[in-house]
Structure formats: structure tokens, C-alpha cells
Amino acid sequence: MPMQTAQTYRDHGHGPAVDRVTLTYDERFLRRKVLTTDSGAQVLVDLAQTTSMDHGGRLITDGGEIEVIAAPEPLIKITGDLTRLAWHIGNRHTPCQMGADHLLIQTNHVMEDMLGKLGATVAPITAPFTPEGGAYGHGRTHGHAH
Template sequence: MSTPQRIARAYHDHGHHDPVTHLALSYEDRFLRRKVLTTSDGASLLVDLPQTTSLDHGGVLLLEGGGEVAVIAAPEPLLQVSADDLTRIAWHIGNRHTPCQIEAERLLIKPDHVMADMLARLGATTCEVTEPFTPEGGAYGHGRTHSHAH
């Protein structure tokens, strides 16, 4: 494998300059420490962060030697959830520590047939969509939610 053209060893949750390029990554792919990725302009980028980090949509990786690479949430398969009592449905999703994007008229979660069955039993309607996934952060407003095994 060839040596990456660019190296990023730091991350910020927002940019300060126009990015030189961007990375479109799924929710799962935005959780990393060290990996070689391909940017939108086709260049290799070695991400080598000091610790495993949750990269947010709109954040930037800082390049050695200057420049920023914007992080974009890539479209991915999701389950759209709607219901008359969306607050109640959101509680049940949260009670299962499931990452959830909360909007006024709908919720978005990763596809899961067990969750879909539970939601249907609670009176929710679900349908498959493909969109960027930007779920709410953890209990303190950042980071990832975890299963009970955390």
C-alpha cells in the first residue's frame, strides 16, 4: 500500500478555515482512532488520533502542515419512525440505548428488525430511508450512546 499523501493527528468539532477536501463517512465509520481513508478528491489520508474519537458531521480533521478536512455524514440505510406520541416512542428507543436522530416529526435509527417489531407494537410506523445519520450525543451532549455492556 502506498504512503498516504496527507496525515491528520488532531480533530476539532468545528472548522476555522475553508477545508481543503472532505470525508463522507457513515455513523459507524465516524468512530475511529487510526485508519487510512480516501478523501472526496481521491487522496489518501492517514487519520492517526491519540485516542478513539467520535467524529461529528461538521467537524474537521487537522492536517499536518496545515489545512482542514471536513467530516460529512454520508447517506446510509436508516429506519424512519413516526407516531402520534413521538415522545413516548423516543423514550422506548432511548431506554434501549439505541442511537437516535430526533426531529420534530420523526425519529431516525439504524435498521433493526427487533426494534421495528417493538415500535410497531407500540403503534409507531416505520419505513426504510437512506439519509445522513446524525444521532443525539450521549448523556452529557457529546460522544456515543452505549449498550448495557459499556
């Protein structure tokens, strides 16, 4: 079976997925790479530009749509004064997933120490990481030149 190529990514599907690819947050930021799907098939992702792929997004191939799944990964669960803590996390341009009663960030001992000093309760967990996108567009932002 020849390797399929995905040159298009969509934020959502337009039909049933023929396969899935499970990737961490860092792995979901790519332009060109060979990925192995959950069924063991390989697909060459060859996008026009580097793209931040979201959980539930789709890679479009000639053989159909491949659903992108956020993989469980080591994270830090943060509770406390969420408004204050979110400000400090955002001020350091750290990707953050927000829940009703907690925040999640990737494992980072420097951030964990800082948040503890700010009164946060921090605990290691393993979960899919789907942080908020940038305010000036989808996905990730880079620097201050919005």
C-alpha cells in the same frame, strides 16, 4: 504526493476545508485508520483516542482541514407518539436522531418490530445519520458509567 496524517479532530472548522471525507455513522467512530477523501486522496487518521466525529467536524492535517460529512445510509423513519417511542429507543441505548415530527434510527429489524408493536409507523429511508450525543459529553456514550 505523500499521504497526509491527521492527529487532531475539531468539532468545527477554523477556515475553508481543503477536502472532504464522507463517512457513515459507524465509520465516523475511529482512532486510527487510512481514509480516502472525496477527491481520492488518502489520509492517515491517527488520533490519541477513539473519537466520535460529527457531520461538519474537521480533521486537521499539515495540508489543511478535511471536513467530515455524514454519508447517506439505510435508516428507519419513525412517526407516532414520539415521546413514548423515544423513551423505548433510549432505554435500549440505540442511537437516535430527532426531528420535529419523526425519529431516525439505523436499520434494525428487532427495533422495527418492537416499535411497530408500540404503535409506531416505520418506513425505510436513506439519509445522513447524525444522532444526538450523550447527555454526559460529546458524541457517543458507552454503558452506564458516566
